[in-house]
Structure formats: structure tokens, C-alpha cells
């Protein structure tokens with residue numbers, strides 16, 4: 001429960017002998033006391049006076065009590081957390097499309113691809129692992145821990161939305177069934193996520209993919225964000241609102257306090273160190289938005305946390321006539 005060497009002062013000395021046979025009066029005469037651990041270990045100490053011995057016994061007993069109470073409260077906490085987590089995971093299973101594996105339609109899939117926001121069966125999960133984490137981050141619904149931001153992502157996407165992006169056009173190819181061979185599954189999964197053969201088309205627009213991503217993020221249009229990151233390169237994910245502004249999509253997602261898009265952007269390679277034209281990292285925007293979830297997620301990935309006061313960002317629609325700058329299209333990106 002506690003260590004005698006760290007808890008006791010040097011003027012108390014361990015008697016170092018078995019005191020079991022000593023009477024209480026003898027121990028009192030010697031100002032001794034004994035600590036017995038739950039495992040039966042004993043430690044014997046001797047103080048220099050009754051007062052000192054009684055003071056030590058009182059301090060140690062209160063420490064034992066505090067320690068026991070702390071253990072009990074942390075047990076309750078984790079139990080509550082796991083109950084909440086179990087309920088959240090159950091609700092993820094009930095999202096549209098999630099009763100079947102996103103890739104082979106096996107019933108009741110128990111594995112998740114985090115960045116895809118989809119549930120998959122154990123056979124398909126093995127193939128997803130082989131794709132690499134840049135394409136699919138696999139996690140077990142039952143065996144792994146589920147921090148809040150991951151639950152948020154899985155709750156927000158789901159198999160139906162994910163497949164509306166990743167499997168929009170199967171080009172006449174037949175999806176493997178639950179009994180498909182590993183080779184059949186692998187061919188399908190690699191065509192779907194690695195070669196991106198079935199991905200839905202990009203919207204018809206003159207805007208670059210990066211500018212579309214900025215707009216979709218500012219508008220918190222999750223499906224479009226999923227579609228754009230499915231098509232996009234790291235460079236496109238890191239486009240900014242232009243010179244004089246400097247915000248990337250992560251700044252915009254953090255400003256919205258949108259932990260789902262924040263997390264997705266991080267997985268798809270957005271630069272966490274990027275600063276806007278005023279030197280602000282995404283963390284400053286998350287703090288301004290009072291989004292503890294975004295703050296925690298950004299901190300987890302090392303986003304810098306200097307607290308510069310956020311400056312008003314110029315209204316780009318007045319200043320910038322460049323059609324490729326989409327930030328002005330959304331008033332929601334303006335600060336203060």
C-alpha cells in the first residue's frame with residue numbers, strides 16, 4: 001500500500017526483528033509500531049516517543065484510508081466509463097449499414113476502420129491491416145479502448161455513408177460475399193481503397209480539391225469531406241485559404257469545434273504545425289471555440305499550444321477576387 005522508505009523519516013528505525021511475540025506493553029515501552037500489508041508483509045518501526053509514534057500511526061492510517069478511497073473511486077470511474085463506452089459502441093453497431101461488413105456484407109461485424117468510419121468483419125479486417133494505416137486504421141469494437149473522438153468519428157460516418165463514397169461505382173464488378181475466399185476479398189478491398197476504383201466522382205466545380213475541402217470543412221459537410229479526402233493528396237489536404245489568411249482545413253474544423261472533421265484531417269495528413277497568417281495554430285481556434293474535444297485531439301497529435309490572441313481574419317470576399325479562394329463563400333470562417 002505504501003513504502004516505508006519513502007513515507008518514514010530517517011529518525012525512525014526499522015527494528016528488523018520479528019515483533020510478533022512481543023506484548024503490546026513491551027511495544028509501547030519501545031515506542032514501536034508495525035505495518036502489515038495485504039500480502040502479509042510486515043515492517044517494524046520505532047519512534048522516539050509515544051507522541052511521535054501515535055502521530056505516525058495516525059498519518060499512516062489516514063494515508064491508507066485515502067489510498068483505499070482513491071482506488072474505489074477510480075474503479076467506479078472506469079466502470080462508468082466502460083458502461084458509457086459499451087452503450088456508444090452499441091449505438092455505432094446500429095447505425096445504418098453497420099449491421100453488415102462494409103466490404104463483404106458478413107453480418108454483425110466486430111471491427112472498425114477508423115478513418116473510413118466503417119465496420120468490417122474479422123476476415124476483411126486482416127486485409128485492411130495489410131493496406132497500411134494511411135489507408136485503413138483497424139480497431140476492434142470489443143478488444144480495444146474507445147476514446148471519445150474515435151466514437152464520434154464512427155458515430156458520424158457509418159457503412160452507408162462510407163460506401164456511398166468508396167463504393168459508389170463498382171464498375172460492374174461483383175462485391176464479395178461473406179463466404180468469399182481471402183483472395184477475392186483482397187482483390188476487392190485493394191481495388192476499393194488502394195486503387196480507389198469505385199470512389200464517387202468529385203462535384204463539378206472550378207474550385208480545386210483543396211479549396212473544396214476548405215469550403216466543406218467550413219460548412220461542416222461531412223460527406224463531402226469524406227469524399228474529398230478519399231480523392232485528395234496530402235498536398236491538397238493542406239491547401240490554405242490563401243496568402244494573408246493562411247488557415248488550412250484544420251484551422252477551420254477546429255474553429256467549428258468539429259472533432260470528427262478535425263480527426264479525419266489529421267489522419268489524412270493535414271499539417272498540425274501549420275499557422276495562419278497571424279501565427280495561430282489550430283489549437284488557438286479550438287480553444288476559442290471552447291471545444292475540449294478538439295483541444296484534446298490536437299494535443300494528442302502534438303499541435304502547438306501557444307496562446308496568441310486570435311486576430312480578426314480579413315474578409316476575403318472583399319479583398320480577394322481569386323475565384324479559387326472558397327473561404328469567403330462561407331461566412332462561418334470569419335473570426336470575431
Ligand SMILES: [Zn+2]
Nearest residue numbers: 101104121124
Ligand atoms: Zn467482411
